[in-house]
Amino acid sequence: MSVSVVVPIYNEEENVPLLFDQLHQVLSQSDREYELIFVDDGSTDSTGAELRKLAEKDSHVKVIEFRRNYGQTAAMHAGIQHASLDVIVTMDGDLQNDPTDIPMMLDKIDEGYDLVHGWRKNRQDAFVNRKLPSKIANWLISKVTKFPIHDLGCTLKAIRREIAQELELYGEMHRFIPILAHEHGARCVEVVTKHHARRFGETKYGIGRTTRVVLDLLTVSYMQNYFSSPMKLFGRLGIGCVLLSMVAGLSAVGMKLGAGVDMTGNPLFMLSVLSTILGGQFFSLGLIGEVNARIYYSNQEKQPYKVRELVNFNAANEFDPSVKIKRHAA
Ligand code: UDP
Ligand code: MG
Numbered sequence: 001m002s003v004s005v006v007v008p009i010y011n012e013e014e015n016v017p018l019l020f021d022q023l024h025q026v027l028s029q030s031d032r033e034y035e036l037i038f039v040d041d042g043s044t045d046s047t048g049a050e051l052r053k054l055a056e057k058d059s060h061v062k063v064i065e066f067r068r069n070y071g072q073t074a075a076m077h078a079g080i081q082h083a084s085l086d087v088i089v090t091m092d093g094d095l096q097n098d099p100t101d102i103p104m105m106l107d108k109i110d111e112g113y114d115l116v117h118g119w120r121k122n123r124q125d126a127f128v129n130r131k132l133p134s135k136i137a138n139w140l141i142s143k144v145t146k147f148p149i150h151d152l153g154c155t156l157k158a159i160r161r162e163i164a165q166e167l168e169l170y171g172e173m174h175r176f177i178p179i180l181a182h183e184h185g186a187r188c189v190e191v192v193t194k195h196h197a198r199r200f201g202e203t204k205y206g207i208g209r210t211t212r213v214v215l216d217l218l219t220v221s222y223m224q225n226y227f228s229s230p231m232k233l234f235g236r237l238g239i240g241c242v243l244l245s246m247v248a249g250l251s252a253v254g255m256k257l258g259a260g261v262d263m264t265g266n267p268l269f270m271l272s273v274l275s276t277i278l279g280g281q282f283f284s285l286g287l288i289g290e291v292n293a294r295i296y297y298s299n300q301e302k303q304p305y306k307v308r309e310l311v312n313f314n315a316a317n318e319f320d321p322s323v324k325i326k327r328h329a330a
Helices: 015-029 047-057 072-082 099-111 127-145 173-183 209-226 231-259 267-299
Strands: 003-009 034-040 061-065 087-090 115-119 157-160 188-192 309-311 324-326
Touching (some): 003 015, 003 072, 003 099, 015 034, 034 047, 034 072, 061 072, 072 087, 072 173, 099 115, 099 157, 099 188, 115 173, 127 173, 173 188, 173 209, 209 231, 231 267
Parallel strands (some): 003 087, 115 188, 309 324
Antiparallel strands (some): 115 157
């Protein structure tokens, strides 16, 4: 199987030539066909010039240059969409990931997995503002999404191209790639990978990313559970509100009749009115969501399911070009 290596790069001028040497060494030794796609995410140092130099001397190197800095997720998305070989390997451009892990990960793909994600078991970063928040985040994400994972932040991954290219990566979603792929039916496996301390340049993230990750987690878990049927969430909330409104309203009436408690001064009456309104809002949100889901799927000819393989179908009947067709002899 051939390999496209995708590397998002933002201001890593010292790292680029070294990274290329490491990748070249590993990949030229294996007999797999390969390409190296470097995405220059609007670097302001000499990263762009370094990448051009590499592309001139080695035709395996391909460079995508962004007009400005769009962020790591956008850079990975661009690299993935432009990749043309069987398996996509993503990694950081700062020498923290080790290309010597790549052959082992590709072997896993050969075994039949669709996605192999790394676990930086021996992570070489600061403890308090990097490793600790990351540990907590991984634990929380794993609990919420029910996806067993130790290290979502590890960019070193190998993914079959057809699956990588159908992932919708927006915002900071690249951290959730294994979970998104798993939702698309990918067979995932985790392997322990090496990790080195940063030698050149500096990290592009601080503690501030924790809130972004938490917000993305909300989005991901909503998409996991309710994306194609939002009424299941909002309808339930609506029903809850209606029930609460009935209980509160009846109690207010009961208190008026039984004990002469003034209805307008009774907070239960207010609660009943409030939850009637809220219930109506939730039902409306659910309906809008349902309509949106239908527009989403019909507009883009998307299906809420993924087919792994078709057996004995003609290519002409095929509804999704990424699906493999297997034909038995007549
Ligand atoms: N990166 C990028 N665009 C950005 C920020 C980062 O392409 O806006 C790249 C960066 O050059 C590196 C990778 O994404 O190759 C990971 O970034 P970094 O090493 O700063 O993250 P950390 O390892 O500290 O989590
Ligand atoms: Mg790094």
